Amino acid sequence: MPETSRPAWPKTLKFAIVALSAAFVATLAPQAASAQNAGALAVSHKSPFNCGKTFNANNWTGSPNHNPLGSIDWQNYGSDAINGEPVRATAAGTAYFYNAGNTSYGRWVEIRHSDGSRTRYAHLATQVKAAGSSMSVSQGTQIGTVGSTGGSNAPHLHYEQRTSGGGMDTSPTVEGTTVSVGQKKALKSTNGCGGSGGNPNTAEEVCGSGYAVIDSAALTGGRTYLLYNSGNGYNCVATLKTTNLNSSSAASAFLEPKGENRTTDSGSYQYYAGPVKRDAAGQCVKWGGSIGSSTYTSGFEHCG
Incomplete structure (x- = not known):
């Protein structure tokens, strides 16, 4: 029927419905949060580098030159230089390729994983696909090489783990090791090393x-x-x-x-x-x- 001919609901009934709706949503919120947290644990991430390579994972405490808080800067370890290293997917998903030019991430890739979570890889020197492209990737698929494009002062890999809602995981776990804010850990890659059904070749x-x-x-x-x-x-x-x-x-x-x-x-x-x-x-x-x-x-x- 036309909108103007619909009977008006009593105000008391309106308030009751609103209150019940709010209560119902409130009961669902903790369940939704729990489901999101469970999803965050569903994907296991390996190092974004070749099998056997060791690099420092730095989760800086944050500054105007390192954002967002909780992201990892992968950098040189000992005499091992990271510049030009192949960058690999830390977990399977769909990779999307971007180019921010001389600002921010520079050349970068976002991989969206099966549980809805995301990883980002920035300041790449090269990408295996052109900006605007996408491709399905397995854990260990190469997506680019380490560089210093965008807002970067030296070659390194900027890496993020994000929830399905886009929020930062400020204590990301890679190779079974959690790197919390303020920590630096040297992590050896087992990405593509074989074992547990993995092919030892690339x-x-x-x-x-x-x-x-x-x-x-x-x-x-x-x-x-x-x-x-x-x-x-x-x-x-x-x-x-x-x-x-x-x-x-x-x-x-x-x-x-x-x-x-x-x-x-x-x-x-x-x-x-x-x-x-x-x-x-x-x-x-x-x-x-x-x-x-x-x-x-x-x-x-x-x-x-």
Whole structure:
């Protein structure tokens, strides 16, 4: 019926409904908070660096030059310099790539994880995807390299762990170690080291020196990767298993420059299929792979 013809509710009934609603919301609030806290514990984070690398995790007490409070600056450890180090996802999720230019984070990435929580990686020298892009990542997938872009005075990795609501976790836990405000801890990475079902190889190691990941796709039981070597113009595809490791099973990797024949490596492998390398400078490529019956085939893309 028209709004003007609706009967008015008595004021006493209105107040009763408002009061009951407020009470109901109040009873739900602690449950919601508990659910959010439980979710924050659902994702386990490894160090954002290569297996075996040790760097200092500094959770500064806060100053005008270090915000927000609770973020970690990963810096040199001993004689190990961090500049140019590959930066890897600390947990699986969807990565979103940004470029803030000469201010704030500079080149940075946010990964949104399965429980709704987020991690941020800032001041990157390079990113594996252009700003405005996104990609699905596994724990250990490379997303960029350490640099000093944006509001940074020296090469380091700015790292944050945030709740699903965007709030800062001021005592983030990495590699099972909590780094609270005011603490500095040297943490050794086990990201991609194997054990507990982890593949001891990385796509970069499989393809070799000079290759960097520019795309990847999830498979049931693993992931297939597309890499590029800017030095020689070659692409490379490798498919890495994450299950049934150290046990031979069907896997494949393929690469097809547009207008040319496809090159495929397929067989029964313990850890990975590939590398498949082709000269594709200035050409679009179709790429992909398989693990068991799970397959991925791209369209023709990455045409630069």
